[in-house]
Amino acid sequence: MTARRTEILYRICWTVALLLLAVPFVFPFLWMISGGFKSTTEIFGTPTLIPRIWRFENFVEVFTYQPFARQYFNSLYIAATVTVLTLFIASLAGYALARIRFAGAGLLMLFLVMALMVPEEVTIIPNFFLIRAMGLIDTHWPLVLLPVFGPQGVVATFLMRQFFLALPKELEDAGKMDGLSRFGVWLKIALPMSRPALAAVAIITFLHSWNLFLEPLIFLSSLEKFTLPLALSNFNDSYGLPLWNLQLAATSLAVVPILIIYLIAQRQIIESFALSGVKG
Amino acid sequence: MAGKAFRDNAARAAGAPWLTLKTREMLEAWLFVSPTLIGFLIFFLGPLVAIFYYSTTEWNLLSQQATFVGLRNFHNVLLENPDFWHVVRNSVIFALGLVPLNMALALSLALALSRPFFGVVFFRTVFFAPVVTSAIAWAIVWKFMLQGEGGAVNQMLAWIGINGPNWLREPNWAMAAVIVTRVIKMVGLNMILYIAALQSIPRDYEEAATLEGASRWQVFRMITWPLLAPTTLVIMVLTTIGSFKVFDHIYQMTGGGPENGTLVLAFYIYQQGFKFFNVGYAAALALIMFVIVMALTLVQVMLRRRDME
Numbered sequence: 001m002t003a004r005r006t007e008i009l010y011r012i013c014w015t016v017a018l019l020l021l022a023v024p025f026v027f028p029f030l031w032m033i034s035g036g037f038k039s040t041t042e043i044f045g046t047p048t049l050i051p052r053i054w055r056f057e058n059f060v061e062v063f064t065y066q067p068f069a070r071q072y073f074n075s076l077y078i079a080a081t082v083t084v085l086t087l088f089i090a091s092l093a094g095y096a097l098a099r100i101r102f103a104g105a106g107l108l109m110l111f112l113v114m115a116l117m118v119p120e121e122v123t124i125i126p127n128f129f130l131i132r133a134m135g136l137i138d139t140h141w142p143l144v145l146l147p148v149f150g151p152q153g154v155v156a157t158f159l160m161r162q163f164f165l166a167l168p169k170e171l172e173d174a175g176k177m178d179g180l181s182r183f184g185v186w187l188k189i190a191l192p193m194s195r196p197a198l199a200a201v202a203i204i205t206f207l208h209s210w211n212l213f214l215e216p217l218i219f220l221s222s223l224e225k226f227t228l229p230l231a232l233s234n235f236n237d238s239y240g241l242p243l244w245n246l247q248l249a250a251t252s253l254a255v256v257p258i259l260i261i262y263l264i265a266q267r268q269i270i271e272s273f274a275l276s277g278v279k280g
Numbered sequence: 281m282a283g284k285a286f287r288d289n290a291a292r293a294a295g296a297p298w299l300t301l302k303t304r305e306m307l308e309a310w311l312f313v314s315p316t317l318i319g320f321l322i323f324f325l326g327p328l329v330a331i332f333y334y335s336t337t338e339w340n341l342l343s344q345q346a347t348f349v350g351l352r353n354f355h356n357v358l359l360e361n362p363d364f365w366h367v368v369r370n371s372v373i374f375a376l377g378l379v380p381l382n383m384a385l386a387l388s389l390a391l392a393l394s395r396p397f398f399g400v401v402f403f404r405t406v407f408f409a410p411v412v413t414s415a416i417a418w419a420i421v422w423k424f425m426l427q428g429e430g431g432a433v434n435q436m437l438a439w440i441g442i443n444g445p446n447w448l449r450e451p452n453w454a455m456a457a458v459i460v461t462r463v464i465k466m467v468g469l470n471m472i473l474y475i476a477a478l479q480s481i482p483r484d485y486e487e488a489a490t491l492e493g494a495s496r497w498q499v500f501r502m503i504t505w506p507l508l509a510p511t512t513l514v515i516m517v518l519t520t521i522g523s524f525k526v527f528d529h530i531y532q533m534t535g536g537g538p539e540n541g542t543l544v545l546a547f548y549i550y551q552q553g554f555k556f557f558n559v560g561y562a563a564a565l566a567l568i569m570f571v572i573v574m575a576l577t578l579v580q581v582m583l584r585r586r587d588m589e
Contacts, residue, residue, distance in 0.1 A: 096312030126327035149319025211414035
């Protein structure tokens, strides 16, 4: 009886400790949303979690201060493009690396591991001049090309390869017998079976592109080409000081939809990150 | 012989009469990897080689001309410019603060959350949520909360009678604030890696040890911790490399300030290359960063190999 009681006490202590620890993880989100509804005077007054006056106009001004709707759309379509391209290219390469024994595969893998480890900051200077020589400054091209062919693309390739390695070969052999070409086997048999891996790659690739900052910062200069993170950091007055309530309202608009999707699909999303992390 | 002839026939039947199966397979493989390979050559290997070239030049902004200056950039970085060593110091402090804190917290959370109990999914979801949030958004909110006057953090500290500092305006406090908020942002990732590792440890070991009369601490120290060693190693290297890469967080929260108190390597490269247009100097910095990351990776590979023997 006492053993059970200490066990229960132990559990309660743990739960209380975890709840306290959870505060800095949850509170910023609540504070962000609350700040987005406050007036400038309330922002600088004594802070309360529930705004005294709900200022919904903030969420309108966000769209007039910057072309925020356009910026939002930019982030969406760029992330979608990057995701689709990465899925295609990474599953092709991952399939070849898993299924075909070919000369040079080992060397290629070694190079890819290197690309995985080297941060974007190392190659960003030559890439800037390369993109400029291509005439693609202040376009969305570098935000698609660099992630698809950069470290994030390599992570995707390795994830796909790992998955294909674990897939039974028999079905593909049967397909070959039926006269499917290698491409046909990949498209009609291997890909449909690799939905879990494709989903994982899609999730981490989309989020990576959605949150990308260094590349937009360096390559974009016109407001209507900005992506969300760049737009968010741009809610400043003429002195460069943050317009807190607008900035927080815009940040809420950018973060809350992702959080909702995350809450709905948390298991799948967390698993995707676990997979990619173990790979790295 | 017969087998080879059969395979050749098969290749012929498949529509490439002039190829043996082996060559055909190889062509197919290279075709499959070609988009990845071409992208890799253009946007990674090319730039990586170019960095060596850039680091030996000085750029004139007006004429857009590069002049060869040999190793002068490295001389400037390492010997002339005191900023570099200040930046290295900051990066090392950042890593030394972030990595142990992140890993200790990640492991503690994982130990608490690796077994099912009421609320476990809730807690995992909460601790992982900042990972999916953009670093810029996270930094914006924390900068808002860490204001000296009227900031939520100082307000809470005031409740328990502590007079909080102006966090982001004093170099040491700013560094501490950046480290802690970064840990909160990223700890969920290491937490789930640890949870995955913990769940793959067979329960029998721990149960047997408990039956033998080992305390919880002894079980952890003698069984769990050694079995986690490979995971710990991977997490340590990834987190250390990640700490050298941190950019957006610093950009948004402190901009490298105050008094360059949070100026770290990745931010310094950006500043020199894209704010001050010291392209050669920035390239030399990037090369140094490359060497650091490669060294860390090599250490990991070597330790892992030793681990396996």
